[in-house]
Amino acid sequence: MRTDRATAATITLLAAVFAVYFLLPFIGLIDRALDDGRTWDLAHSEQTRKALWLSIWTSTLTVALAIAFGTPVAYLLSRARFPGKPVVDALIDLPIVLPPTVAGVALLTAFGRRGLLGKPIEEWTGETFAFTTVAVIMAQLLVATPFYVRAARSGFDSVDRRLESVAYTLGASRTKTFFRIVLPQMRPAILAGIVLCWARSMGELGATLIFAGNFEGKTQTMPLAIIQAFETSSVGLAGAIALSLVLLAIATVLLVLFRVVTSRGAFQA
Amino acid sequence: MSLAFAASLQLGRFKYEASFEAANEIVVLFGHSGAGKSVTLQLVAGLMKPASGRIAIGDSIAFDSSTGTNVRPQDRHVGYVVQELALFDHMDVSDNVAFGVPAGVDRRARVRELLDLLRIGELGSRKPATLSGGQRQRVALARALARDARVLLLDEPFSALDETLRSTLRRELLRLRAELGLTIVFVTHDLREAHLLADRLAVFDEGRILQFGPREEVFRRPYNRRVAELTGTANIFSATVTETGTDAIGLDIGGAKFSTAAPSFPVVPGSAVDVAIRSDRVNLRRPGEIANAFQAILVEEFAFGTSHGLHFEPETAGPKVEVEIASRPYEVLGVATNPNWLIELPADDLHVMRAT
Numbered sequence: 001m002r003t004d005r006a007t008a009a010t011i012t013l014l015a016a017v018f019a020v021y022f023l024l025p026f027i028g029l030i031d032r033a034l035d036d037g038r039t040w041d042l043a044h045s046e047q048t049r050k051a052l053w054l055s056i057w058t059s060t061l062t063v064a065l066a067i068a069f070g071t072p073v074a075y076l077l078s079r080a081r082f083p084g085k086p087v088v089d090a091l092i093d094l095p096i097v098l099p100p101t102v103a104g105v106a107l108l109t110a111f112g113r114r115g116l117l118g119k120p121i122e123e124w125t126g127e128t129f130a131f132t133t134v135a136v137i138m139a140q141l142l143v144a145t146p147f148y149v150r151a152a153r154s155g156f157d158s159v160d161r162r163l164e165s166v167a168y169t170l171g172a173s174r175t176k177t178f179f180r181i182v183l184p185q186m187r188p189a190i191l192a193g194i195v196l197c198w199a200r201s202m203g204e205l206g207a208t209l210i211f212a213g214n215f216e217g218k219t220q221t222m223p224l225a226i227i228q229a230f231e232t233s234s235v236g237l238a239g240a241i242a243l244s245l246v247l248l249a250i251a252t253v254l255l256v257l258f259r260v261v262t263s264r265g266a267f268q269a
Numbered sequence: 270m271s272l273a274f275a276a277s278l279q280l281g282r283f284k285y286e287a288s289f290e291a292a293n294e295i296v297v298l299f300g301h302s303g304a305g306k307s308v309t310l311q312l313v314a315g316l317m318k319p320a321s322g323r324i325a326i327g328d329s330i331a332f333d334s335s336t337g338t339n340v341r342p343q344d345r346h347v348g349y350v351v352q353e354l355a356l357f358d359h360m361d362v363s364d365n366v367a368f369g370v371p372a373g374v375d376r377r378a379r380v381r382e383l384l385d386l387l388r389i390g391e392l393g394s395r396k397p398a399t400l401s402g403g404q405r406q407r408v409a410l411a412r413a414l415a416r417d418a419r420v421l422l423l424d425e426p427f428s429a430l431d432e433t434l435r436s437t438l439r440r441e442l443l444r445l446r447a448e449l450g451l452t453i454v455f456v457t458h459d460l461r462e463a464h465l466l467a468d469r470l471a472v473f474d475e476g477r478i479l480q481f482g483p484r485e486e487v488f489r490r491p492y493n494r495r496v497a498e499l500t501g502t503a504n505i506f507s508a509t510v511t512e513t514g515t516d517a518i519g520l521d522i523g524g525a526k527f528s529t530a531a532p533s534f535p536v537v538p539g540s541a542v543d544v545a546i547r548s549d550r551v552n553l554r555r556p557g558e559i560a561n562a563f564q565a566i567l568v569e570e571f572a573f574g575t576s577h578g579l580h581f582e583p584e585t586a587g588p589k590v591e592v593e594i595a596s597r598p599y600e601v602l603g604v605a606t607n608p609n610w611l612i613e614l615p616a617d618d619l620h621v622m623r624a625t
Binding site: 162165171173 | 311316345357369
């Protein structure tokens, strides 16, 4: 009895300590932001607006590209048998476990001005990817797509193959079966993948900084704007706080929306 | 609609080879799991491809290895119901059924007709997850019939249901077969279900059909010891042929003499054979001059509610025998008060098989 009670108390205490540690930074952020009279103006600055807009549209485009290219990859990883599949499977995870800065360096060596593919492209067209908005999307794509592919793959894995078999015997083509049966069945997984991918793109810093640089209006996404505000701006921390607050608000809304959508999905299924 | 099936294939170490046919009847594929029953349905449906063989559904050839014909599952027009039913959970009942209705047919009318046929007309707007087990079965059957399939492949569809519901659905299936003139291939490992539903029975074992024939023939005249075991024959004896005649032969079972009809295969005096008799075909007799009988003692008994299972051992000569007797004759005969009986193995029911 006594040891049981002690165990329960220990568990509660550990959880409470963690909860405080977890919440305190966010409380601190909000507290400082509310205290500081400049927050509202800083959050509304031209630079913030540009950075936020760039972050949102590049992340959204990244998600669209991840869906277009990642879904077939996820499908093949789940359904097809081919030589070297375990290797491909592991490689997909590489950007998840690698520091994003490494991804940035790697992108530079491939698509940079002197890169493997970047050099011939520049010689041929006179154009280069590095330090452009395209580079922002490329960095996000490399770092964030694996999250979508993982989620979509587990979604494909979770669909009962017999549903497809039965659909075929009911006269449905493979295409019809895919769109009417398989995709709806894996909707929660796809949604999770989209949210994870979008959030990761929004938060992408390291690879973007190295491959795309930090140019206001062109490659300066929100995380880069926060770094710049923190390091160089005359207002110092206040600017970083204001920008962080904007991202925190977006992340919170996104999480709540995601919960609502997926729980409704679960109810329907 | 008729179905003619012959196929063989090799799946890793699993060798499969089977053939049977069905026409406006229920053919039950019976056997343990892994015996090849479900594979058979998938081959018929076109979800698996045989290495060789020929599958004809009605007048159309679905598969023929000699001509390279292999019609895809979409065009085979068979209804397929799997054990877990595979209902589309994200669609309501009507949409599940409508999924199979061919283009050009009035969908709403067809769905209504099918739901009414299966007596679930009021469930159209419900999601499968909110239905009971029996209702889900009916949805799966309605969907399988949506393409006007006249061949239904049912893979242990009732196995997850309780006994009352199963018997209701079996009756329903018999009604559908009669109303629609269906050919049904029904997979089960449940002996009672096989007995209740089968017009003809195919006994599967290790990828092969050991015996295919009318239900009673398979149950009463198993091809060999394995079929007898699989179909629940309690009494299987090793015996020696003592004499042979044109119609009848004499047998020695455990030192006692019996006679029975001559088997379809040749035997000579001294031939070793296996002999089977179902426990419900054995008679308990009072002492007297009775052929094909031996004196035995009741050593063990079990009550099954409607019947009793009795285990007898021979007094001097004869085999150990299991007898199943209904409760009423059990009481009338006074089995409980008298352990000594003359056990009669009627010649008509004593079935001789090749020794294995």
